[in-house]
Amino acid sequence: MGKLQTFFSRHQRVNVGAMTLLIILAELSRLTSFEVVTPLMIAAAVIGGVPIILRAASALAYRVVSIELLVAVAIIGAAIIGEFNEAAIVVWLFNLGDVLEEVTLKKTRAAVKSLTELAPQTAEVLADINDTVGEVEEIDFVEQGDLVLVRAGDRIPVDGTVKKGTGVVNEASLTGEARPIQKMVEQTVSAGTILEDGLLVVAASRVGEDTTFGRIIELVEEAQDSKSKAQRVIDRFAKYYTPLVLVLALLVGLVTRDLAFAITILVLGCPGALVIGVPVSTVAGIGQAARRGILAKGSASLSALNRVDTLVFDKTGTVTKGQPEVVDQWWAPGASEEDRQLLVSVETIANHPLAKAVLNGVAATPQPVDKSRVRLGQGMVAEVAGHQVLVGNAKLLGEFQISLGAVKEVTQAWQTAGYSLVYLAVDGVLRGSLAITDPLKDGAQATFKKLRTLGYTNLIMLSGDNQTTAEQVGRAVGMTEVRGDLLPADKAEIIKELQARGHVVALLGDGINDSPALALAEVGIAMGNGTDVALDVSDIVLLHSDLTKLPLALTIAKKTSANMTQNITIALLTVALLFGGLLAGYVHIALGMLIHELSILIVILNGMRLLKVR
Amino acid sequence: MKKIMMELGGLSCPSCLEKIKTAVEHQAGVSEVKVLFNAGKLKATLDTNQVTAPVLKQVIENLGYQVKNVKEKEVTQ
Numbered sequence: 114m115g116k117l118q119t120f121f122s123r124h125q126r127v128n129v130g131a132m133t134l135l136i137i138l139a140e141l142s143r144l145t146s147f148e149v150v151t152p153l154m155i156a157a158a159v160i161g162g163v164p165i166i167l168r169a170a171s172a173l174a175y176r177v178v179s180i181e182l183l184v185a186v187a188i189i190g191a192a193i194i195g196e197f198n199e200a201a202i203v204v205w206l207f208n209l210g211d212v213l214e215e216v217t218l219k220k221t222r223a224a225v226k227s228l229t230e231l232a233p234q235t236a237e238v239l240a241d242i243n244d245t246v247g248e249v250e251e252i253d254f255v256e257q258g259d260l261v262l263v264r265a266g267d268r269i270p271v272d273g274t275v276k277k278g279t280g281v282v283n284e285a286s287l288t289g290e291a292r293p294i295q296k297m298v299e300q301t302v303s304a305g306t307i308l309e310d311g312l313l314v315v316a317a318s319r320v321g322e323d324t325t326f327g328r329i330i331e332l333v334e335e336a337q338d339s340k341s342k343a344q345r346v347i348d349r350f351a352k353y354y355t356p357l358v359l360v361l362a363l364l365v366g367l368v369t370r371d372l373a374f375a376i377t378i379l380v381l382g383c384p385g386a387l388v389i390g391v392p393v394s395t396v397a398g399i400g401q402a403a404r405r406g407i408l409a410k411g412s413a414s415l416s417a418l419n420r421v422d423t424l425v426f427d428k429t430g431t432v433t434k435g436q437p438e439v440v441d442q443w444w445a446p447g448a449s450e451e452d453r454q455l456l457v458s459v460e461t462i463a464n465h466p467l468a469k470a471v472l473n474g475v476a477a478t479p480q481p482v483d484k485s486r487v488r489l490g491q492g493m494v495a496e497v498a499g500h501q502v503l504v505g506n507a508k509l510l511g512e513f514q515i516s517l518g519a520v521k522e523v524t525q526a527w528q529t530a531g532y533s534l535v536y537l538a539v540d541g542v543l544r545g546s547l548a549i550t551d552p553l554k555d556g557a558q559a560t561f562k563k564l565r566t567l568g569y570t571n572l573i574m575l576s577g578d579n580q581t582t583a584e585q586v587g588r589a590v591g592m593t594e595v596r597g598d599l600l601p602a603d604k605a606e607i608i609k610e611l612q613a614r615g616h617v618v619a620l621l622g623d624g625i626n627d628s629p630a631l632a633l634a635e636v637g638i639a640m641g642n643g644t645d646v647a648l649d650v651s652d653i654v655l656l657h658s659d660l661t662k663l664p665l666a667l668t669i670a671k672k673t674s675a676n677m678t679q680n681i682t683i684a685l686l687t688v689a690l691l692f693g694g695l696l697a698g699y700v701h702i703a704l705g706m707l708i709h710e711l712s713i714l715i716v717i718l719n720g721m722r723l724l725k726v727r
Numbered sequence: 728m729k730k731i732m733m734e735l736g737g738l739s740c741p742s743c744l745e746k747i748k749t750a751v752e753h754q755a756g757v758s759e760v761k762v763l764f765n766a767g768k769l770k771a772t773l774d775t776n777q778v779t780a781p782v783l784k785q786v787i788e789n790l791g792y793q794v795k796n797v798k799e800k801e802v803t804q
Contacts, residue, residue, distance in 0.1 A: 121791075171790050175750035253798060 121164035128164070129212050132157045132205045139201075154201040155192075161204035162188045183358055183379070190376035206713065232305055232326055236270035237262040242277055242314055255320050263313045269302050272319035272326075280311025377695065390680030393720035398673030401724050406656040407666045414652035416677070418636045418670035420617045424569055424663075425608065425630075427622035428576035428586055431640055431660065433551040435623070437467055439474025440532065441548035443523045452544045453477035456537045459485065459495045459504045467535055470549045488512075492535075503538040510536050510543065520546045531585030553589060556661040561590040563664040571616065575604050604630040623658065638663070665727065672726050680716040687712035730800045731780050733769045735762075736793030743792065750786055754778055772802070 121128065139153035165188065169181035184207050191200035232252075239247040239260040247262045252270055255261065260276060263269050269282070281293045284306045293309055296302055302315055305326030321327055358379065366375030395412035402409050409415050429435050444452070458479040460468040485495040491512070492505015503509055510517060515538045517524070524534055524546060532548040564572065573594040576583040580597035587595035596607065604620075608630050611618050620627070620634035631637030632650045639651035640658040655662045691708055735747070747769065748762045756777025761770040769787070773780065784794045 168791055172746050172750075175746075175753060175786070175790065177746050177749045 117167060121167070125164075125208065126212055128160055129205070129208045132161045132201070132208065135160075136201060136205055139198075151197055154197040157201040158188060158192065158197060158204050161208050162200065165204065165207065186359065186362075187376070187379040190379050194373045194376050196376075231268070232324075233268045233270035236317075237264075239314060252321055255317055257317055257320060259317045261315045261317055263302075263308050263315055265308055265310050265312065267308055269304055269306050269308060269313075269315065271315060271317035272304050272324040273302060273315040273317045275300050275302060275313050276316050277314035278312045280313045281309045283307045283309050378692070390684050390716040390720070391677050393717050394673055394676040394680055394723065397720040397723035398669055398676065401726055402666065402669045405662065405665055405669075405727065406659055407662050407669065408654040408656065409666075409670075410652055410654075412673075414636060415670045415673045417617075418619060418653065418667065419674040421619040421636055421667075422569075423571040423573065423611055423616040423618045424564065425573045425575060425611070425618055425620045425634065426592075427604070427620070427627050428574055428578060428583055429551060430623040430658070431621050432554065432557055432574060432586060432590060434554055435551060437470035437533070437549045437551045439470055439547050440550050440552070441523075441527065442474070443520050443546045445519060445542075445544045448544050450477065452537065452539060454480055455497050455500060455502045455539055456504060456545065458482050458497045459493055459502050462495075463487075463493055463504070467533060467549055471535060471547060474547065474549075500539050501541070503536070505536060506534060507536065510538055513538065513541065515541060515543055517543060519543060524548075531582040533582075551586075553586065554658075554660050557590050560661045560663060561592075564667075565591070567664055567667060569667070573607075573611075575599055575607060577601075601627070601629070605633050608633045621655075621660075621663070638666070669723070669726050673723060676720060676723055679719055683712060683716050683719065728802045729773045729775050729780070730802050731769075731771055731773055731783070732798045732800075733780075733784065733787070733794050734796040735767045735769055735787065736795050746790060747787055747792065750790055751783060754783065754786060757783065 135153045135157040139150045139157070142149045142153065162185070165181050166185040169185040173182060184203065188200045188204055191197070191203070234252050235249050236252055236255045236259075237247040238250045238255060239262050242260055244262075247260075255271060259271075261271055261273065263280075265280070275296055275298050277298065279295070279297050282296050282302060283293055284303065296311075296313065301318075302313070303326060304319075304324035319327075362375045362378040365378055366372060369375070391412070395415070398415055399409045399412070402415075409418075426432050453475055454477045457472065457475055457477040459482060460471045461479040462482055462485060480497050483496045483498075485493055487493055488505065488509060491509035492503065494509075495502045495504070503513060503515070507517060517536070520536075520543065527534060527548040530548075530550075532550045535547045535549060536543060537545040537547075561572065570593065572592045574583065574587050574592045574596070576586075576595075576597050577599055578597055580595070583597035584595045586592075599607075604622075604627065608618055608620060612633075612635075618634045619636040619638055620630050621638045621640065622631055623640040628650045631639060636653060637651035638653045638655060640655055640660070653666060655666070687708060694708075744762045748760055751757055751769065751771060752760050756774035757771050758774075759770070759772040762768075763770070771783070773783075780797050780799055784797060787794050
């Protein structure tokens with residue numbers, strides 16, 4: 114029996130398509146002289162009904178009363194009293210609702226799956242540290258202490274310590290810092306990170322779900338799941354509704370001894386509008402959001418977003434563009450094209466985020482650099498065309514005893530504005546200074562104004578940058594709270610704190626370092642050009658990193674939730690009306706079925722209204 | 728005692744989750760049943776004297792759902 118069920122659930126869509134066709138043909142044949150309504154309806158009821166009856170029976174075998182049971186009894190009952198049209202329609206609606214729900218859920222699944230796939234499924238295990246080729250093992254069978262060979266371009270499969278070799282590792286999947294890191298013997302490496310260059314032999318210390326990466330995945334899986342509870346409300350309702358209708362029908366049947374009447378109750382009591390009402394709202398809401406550049410991964414995301422009262426933003430890449438730009442320049446009197454060329458020459462070989470901004474902001478032809486040395490946390494010392502060139506911060510120039518007096522007034526204003534400063538000194542003399550900042554995203558200020566208009570007054574910004582820079586950005590858009598100097602782990606802690614105080618939190622972020630916080634927040638909203646993992650763990654994605662879409666996302670969430678409530682209300686009112694009418698003797702099965710179908714039409718049309726939200 | 732993790736297929740409605748959870752919980756020797764809806768996974772702890780993973784697999788398949796993959800791990804107490 115299990116096999117037959119699996120077959121049906123695999124081909125449910127084909128099944129629903131076939132039923133739809135049969136029902137349409139049946140209705141069309143009414144218009145012709147060649148009427149074959151009943152046989153076609155019977156066919157539709159059988160192909161749709163058998164899987165439902167099977168599912169109901171198997172659930173009952175494990176003492177579980179499912180919603181399928183009510184539908185199954187109603188179908189069988191309707192067939193007994195010869196109401197094949199009703200049986201077919203009820204079965205069709207029930208299956209259609211199932212398929213609609215599955216379609217919306219598929220997106221959620223794909224997201225988690227692609228995250229899981231970032232973790233390697235196999236590892237090359239060496240028998241001896243000096244071997245160059247090992248045995249490929251399933252990751253679940255790799256033991257603690259095993260020596261694993263990692264080749265350039267591979268993802269590291271375990272957490273462990275380097276025992277042999279050197280390499281350059283990109284730890285972006287864990288830290289969000291896409292900077293390559295040099296790894297040598299006795300240094301630790303983490304599963305899920307990429308060995309960009311080199312060859313490593315790693316002794317495994319943690320494997321599979323115990324690795325840092327594995328724990329992140331587990332966290333995400335469980336976090337995502339705890340959210341889908343909202344979706345279960347309707348099924349929980351059905352849990353009580355189902356036995357109630359069954360008992361009612363049984364009582365009525367026993368008291369009146371009228372089988373047709375009892376079965377009418379069952380047929381009318383089938384939660385048709387109820388079953389289809391919620392998926393219709395969801396599909397319409399999610400569809401409309403998608404058309405406007407907002408990807409919501411499932412109905413739970415939208416209903417959770419509706420309950421949010423606190424919006425938390427990551428700064429870089431979310432509120433700001435995430436790409437520093439030169440916003441102001443100062444050049445010493447007599448500074449020439451040559452100074453600009455020297456600056457550009459050094460920045461061309463520098464591997465620093467600010468260097469890119471300088472290259473974009475200053476146009477000059479780079480010259481070959483003869484010698485260069487990086488001074489960590491300060492800048493670069495180089496030799497170009499016989500000149501000693503310093504490019505870096507005030508600390509670097511201080512070390513070389515170069516006076517910054519000439520530029521002091523200008524830089525003070527820049528510092529107050531929260532800009533980062535880059536100095537250029539040639540042969541021991543200050544020649545120029547640049548102000549660099551990560552500018553606000555286009556429309557950021559208008560977006561925050563709109564958010565306040567919509568009634569969101571808890572606007573919090575978190576940043577790994579220093580407090581001054583963060584506050585500067587926060588003031589510009591009107592944040593209510595700004596927290597700077599944070600480590601990735603701190604962000605998740607802050608979300609927890611807010612939740613402990615009873616807030617429902619949405620987090621907007623773009624980096625992998627935001628992933629735990631994204632997963633932890635009731636709603637994680639990722640910026641669409643962010644890293645893959647951040648997209649995977651989020652509930653909602655704003656495409657093209659478009660922050661201005663946030664107010665619309667909130668509006669759609671509100672309207673979709675309201676729409677669902679309306680549809681549930683319509684469905685329940687219909688059921689109440691039908692039962693009232695039935696008991697009072699006004700409603701017989703044909704009129705009842707018509708009202709029933711009208712209510713379904715109404716909830717569908719109501720759901721369609723969501724397609725107009727903008 | 729054993730910890731098991733099963734990857735499930737065809738978990739499309741939240742009521743399926745309830746059904747599977749209830750059915751598995753009713754088996755003797757099974758505790759800490761967790762069905763991860765979005766991930767499509769079932770996690771549980773088994774008392775190997777009373778029940779085995781293949782038995783649970785059969786229970787889930789009888790309900791009409793696929794079990795794609797089973798992982799087991801010994802836990803010492």
